[in-house]
Amino acid sequence: MIRTIEIVALVMGAIIAWLAATYVDSGLQFLLCEVFLLFIMSQMWNLLAGYAGQVSFGQQMFVGLGGYGLCLIANNTGIPVWATIIIVPVIVGLLAIPLGMVVFHLKHAYFAIGMWVAAEVVFQFVVKTPALGGSGGMVLRPGGEMMQGFPEQTVLPVALFLSVALIVGLRVFLRSKLGLATLAVRDNEAAAEAAGVNIWRLHMILFTLTGAGTALAAALYYTTTLFVTPLDAFQAKWVVLMMFIVVVGGLGTLTGPVVGIALFIGIRELMTAAGYSGGQYWIVMGLLSIGVLLFLPQGLWPAFSNYVQSLRGKASS
């Protein structure tokens, strides 16, 4: 079950979350919200693609559904924003089940592209629906009123604590029966089925959970931006970021995405501070991705930990 070190991590996470809410200034809070929420989304993609072997190019659909779900429910009902943020992932998770029943007929690259097409279909539907604000999107107005205060002050501690809780949760999950099945599928899907694992069911569970998790992070994110537009929420940029963070950091490892997100935010913020404008940091990220995939295809974190292990091996022998 849960180990002492993991409980310590949770407590530390809670303390740091409180400190961040109290002492960090608003601008930095806004940035950190993005960091932690993007981390959660990346870890979701990692679980789906890196562990369960279902590479998807369409996870931006869940980002969009999370953002729109938030605005639709909060604006049109009396349900408070915090409760909406809890309800949205449940609804999105339920929507993922029939979607999975369709797209699971596609395998590997076809599944990846099929998810992309599905995301595009939802995007087109949203853009062409006036009730959803069309291409102009929606403003978050809980119960018809403008939001008061600074939502990032509340969202940051939640996102920070959730990130820590997610790593702990994933570690506990990977030690469970279903977690062992997931690790086995990562190594050899056919052999896992030959051991009695219902692969379809396992894929469906993870597809639903990761879809819901992505929507949860998105709902939190759009609570800080206060509005959602289809061009932003359903943009392929989201899944590209998730892939960059996971693949460069280390696919199928829990630590890899931590390295990946630090790299992404570091490059973006440093280049912006140095005066490079707009999307120029994407060029550096692209070059970096190519370099990593050519020379360290398993990702930076596994390469680093293998290197450290080989050093230790030399030292002891």
Add this chain to the structure above:
Amino acid sequence: MALISTVDVSRLFGSVYAVDRVSVELNEGEGVGLIGPNGAGKTTLLSLLAGSLKPTQGKIMMEGVDVTMLPVFARVTAGIARAAQIPQTFNRLTVRENVLLPAYFGARLSQHDAGIWVDEVLEMTDLLRRAGQQAASLGLLDRKRLELAKAVASKPRVLLLDEVAAGLTEPEIASIKEVVKRLQPGRVIVWVEHIPFALQGVCSRLLVMDKGAKLLDGPFDEVWASDVLQSTYMGM
């Protein structure tokens, strides 16, 4: 009633019948050697029993129940397991975790019961001292043992062995045979192998296939000595 049987099963690949109207009945406790020249349809027949291929015609029955349409994972829980020719191990997991998986999902054991059962399986397959090692680090013989251990851990009543002795030296084959003998009680074992020495002493019955069809079926010594076998299989 036979534990598992095939009723006129055929499997078509393109325009070639890899298995052509084969009917066999296999009973509990039997060790059945399945031999035949390359392309005789031995592995295809195993795949039909294991569920990784569906027959073009015919049925697979287990204790009178039609299991033809059951997918692979459901066949495993129903009690049919297969050890593959090329060991299909989970390389980043430990030997113990490799064996735990089928104990959890194939045999549907609780964490506590699975732990005890896995120790037993590792003991039977001589892998106990390798339990904590990563599967990727094993040599060929241990990988073959692990493939057997994984199949047995799901508590199958029908154990399908696909050339588990291929590629091994004679002393290694002898040690694998010892393992298979320990696994035999209470099960049907169907063993496809090109090496007659491996089957001797384990299999009491010999099934010979040629060009997709069942050629001979009977007690090991009788079939082994028959002229038909000597001429078609050995080319003598």
